Amino acid sequence: MGQKLFFEPRLSGDGTVACATCHDPARAFTDGRPVSVGIQGRVGQRNAPTILNALYNKHQFWDGRVDTLEQQAALPITNPFEMGSASIGDAVSRITSDKNYQTRFMQAFGRAVNEQDMLSAIAEYERTLASFDSPFDHFIAGEANAISESAKRGWELFNTKARCNLCHALADNQRDVTLFMDNDFHNIGVGILRHHVGPLAQQAERELAQGNLPAVDTAAIGSDLSVLGRFLVTREQEDIASFKTPGLRNVLVTGPYFHDGSMETLWDVMDHYNKGDGIMNPWLDKDMQPLALMEPEIDDVVAFLASLTSPQYKELGDREYARQVALSKVSRSQRDTQRAFGPKPKQPPPPPL
Ligand code: HEC
Ligand code: HEC
Structure with missing residues (x-):
């Protein structure tokens, strides 16, 4: 049943996006895109990691904002850039309206459809996704x-x-x-050159309540503050732009x-x-x-x-x-042609005196 829920687009606000939209088994549980696209074509700031072996992660997400798969599963359902449900309750009631789910929840948990069992079913499915033997x-x-x-x-x-x-x-x-x-x-210096990280850290201090998990989740997926990484969670200087x-x-x-x-x-x-x-x-x-x-x-x-x-x-x-x-x-866009490889680039002529 967790697997069925993982592939269930009705968990999203407009019935179009499932977990598997961004974590597609055919692509090793990723979406193959630089950054993910949620409901109504909303483009996020972060790359979708694979779910394979996520059961072994001590921290989930690039910034480790939650630790368990159950806590993790709740966030994309309501994130406006991902599945965009108005609330978890909304998603639960769409699932409840399906007779098939009613029966299967009863068989699996001995009670009616509810948020906690729904999240633990998804997490249990993810715990089956170990991948070794390379x-x-x-x-x-x-x-x-x-x-x-x-x-x-x-x-x-x-x-x-x-x-x-x-x-x-x-x-x-x-x-x-x-x-x-x-x-x-x-x-490790990814994204630093494209963002003014210092002012963004000050903005986060001013505008984002520390410890407000849904607010941090929305900022991480849907705003420029995303590049601050672990700092969004800890507010420690040394965590600025650090990632898992x-x-x-x-x-x-x-x-x-x-x-x-x-x-x-x-x-x-x-x-x-x-x-x-x-x-x-x-x-x-x-x-x-x-x-x-x-x-x-x-x-x-x-x-x-x-x-x-x-x-x-x-x-x-x-x-x-x-x-x-x-x-x-x-294309080797990251290659350092000046320092390590090949002939040195021509020096520009000295400025006129
Ligand atoms: C719109 C695309 C999208 C959807 C839908 C989505 N995810 Fe993700 N998922 C992501 C992105 C992007 C991240 C990384 C976000 C971050 O770290 O801030 C992520 C992170 C995760 C992680 C953490 C993995 C790790 O290594 O840290 C897990 C687990 C996960 N998603 C499971 C789910 C589940 C379960 C659902 C459905 C309830 C779901 N995702 C729905 C895009 C998506
Ligand atoms: C100082 C710690 C550190 C060292 C040393 C390091 N890595 Fe990483 N690696 C990271 C972190 C942190 C990330 C994620 C950074 C980010 O996304 O901003 C990462 C990301 C990656 C990724 C991207 C994986 C993905 O799913 O997107 C690859 C591949 C990788 N490292 C390989 C290597 C290799 C090969 C080396 C040695 C040449 C290496 N790393 C050295 C910490 C390190």
Whole structure:
């Protein structure tokens, strides 16, 4: 029944948007867009993360504004930029008017349709969406040929020169599964150049009541304050523009990348890290450093990331890998051509005296 609710457009204000609209199983539970589009074509500010393995997240959302899947599920239903129901009660009564749901709620919970059971059914469905068994898992379990030589070099770089493991930690100690995340938040310089973050932080202090969860949710999805990230939740200076470290399983098929979907290929992501982007960003995480990775090393790390694709997305992954390779040949928008690669750009002539 949780699955049925996840695909249920009647949870939205105008009956057109379901959870699965933005978390589509055919796209590894994402929407493939830079940022999501809700009812009446309303465009949000954030990229839809996959729901695969979300059961292991200690915090939900890019800024960790809630911790449990039950708390999470309530917010998109009423967010005006997502499903836009006037209230949760409204959504519940649309579900209640369906005889089929009445019967199934009675069978599952022994009582009539209600908000709490509805949210826990959705959360229980999400808890079934574990996704492992990638070629990398076979490699790490001892099958030496499960991944390419390039991916093996990439795995080595991931843990050394490329410094990725500092945040995309190898195991979540509590549960002993490798998810490539640290359940923590960092400012890694994404979106900083496009926004005036300082004045936005002051605006948030003035206009947004701290701890008002629906207000924070609406601001995060539907306003420029979105770029403030974790700061919206904690109001700590050091959290300005910091976001949750996402897990990396199935990352090849869950692009575009980062909280704002601003990077289209894994090569763009690598170019960003290679610069260590600290330009005009006083809140940058101290673990972000220029990496000086050469082109073949970048290809190796991408090959490693691609080896984290679970078997049910192998075909999608092969197509996406080919697409990204082709795209990266014509566009490397994040690449630092001045500092690390190629001939130095021509200096402009000195100004006349
Ligand atoms: C209009 C598109 C849209 C709809 C509809 C939608 N989501 Fe999302 N979902 C998103 C976006 C965008 C985010 C990230 C928002 C943020 O972090 O601020 C997200 C985040 C999440 C997360 C957190 C994942 C993580 O790794 O932090 C979960 C879980 C989730 N959604 C489940 C649901 C469920 C359940 C529903 C239906 C009740 C739903 N979503 C409806 C777009 C959508
Ligand atoms: C200082 C901590 C830190 C380090 C070091 C780091 N990451 Fe990240 N990573 C993050 C955070 C935080 C995000 C989300 C940032 C955002 O969206 O603004 C992220 C996002 C990503 C994403 C996008 C995933 C998605 O679902 O959109 C990829 C891919 C990624 N990192 C790979 C890497 C690789 C490869 C390296 C090493 C070259 C690396 N990271 C190093 C913290 C880090």
